[in-house]
Amino acid sequence: xSTIRTVSSNADFYAxxxxxxxxxxxxxxxxxxxxxKADILQHNDGTLVILGEKIPSRNVGGVGFIVHPSVxxxxxxxxxxxxxxxxxxxxxxxxxxxxxxxxxxxxxxxxDSELDAFYGQLE
Numbered sequence: 457x458s459t460i461r462t463v464s465s466n467a468d469f470y471a472x473x474x475x476x477x478x479x480x481x482x483x484x485x486x487x488x489x490x491x492x493k494a495d496i497l498q499h500n501d502g503t504l505v506i507l508g509e510k511i512p513s514r515n516v517g518g519v520g521f522i523v524h525p526s527v528x529x530x531x532x533x534x535x536x537x538x539x540x541x542x543x544x545x546x547x548x549x550x551x552x553x554x555x556x557x558x559x560x561x562x563x564x565x566x567x568d569s570e571l572d573a574f575y576g577q578l579e
Contacts, residue, residue, distance in 0.1 A: 472522070473499060482527050483544065485558040489518035494536055504528040506544065508536030519558050540574055 476484060490510045497505040502525030511517040517539030523531060532553075533545035540561070546554040559578060562570045 473503060476522055482524050483556055484522040485556065486520040486522065487560045488516065489520050490515055491518045501525055502528055504531060506534050508539060508542055511539045521558065538577055541577060
């Protein structure tokens with residue numbers, strides 16, 4: 457499987473969808489998408505793509521999800537809380553709600569204020 461570092465371009469986006477098509481999955485959590493804007497896209501095959509934007513004025517961040525067509529209809533809530541934190545909620549019939557929290561912390565080179573802001577939001 458190829459490694460896709462970002463989905464900031466259309467070519468990267470389609471390469472990511474092609475790679476996802478070769479594996480078994482229901483939901484894929486994405487980090488470091490570096491997307492310029494938040495967006496929700498539905499591919500021709502029904503794959504749902506939810507992208508959050510990168511950190512403004514920096515080329516880092518961006519989280520999101522790829523949701524398989526077989527479960528895309530179960531999505532009843534999604535929210536991108538920040539460039540590092542997102543929530544996806546699935547509500548399967550006759551089952552409990554499933555919440556997926558997608559987060560990643562700043563790298564060790566980040567300053568204390570960035571780390572404090574991230575962990576404060578995570579709480």
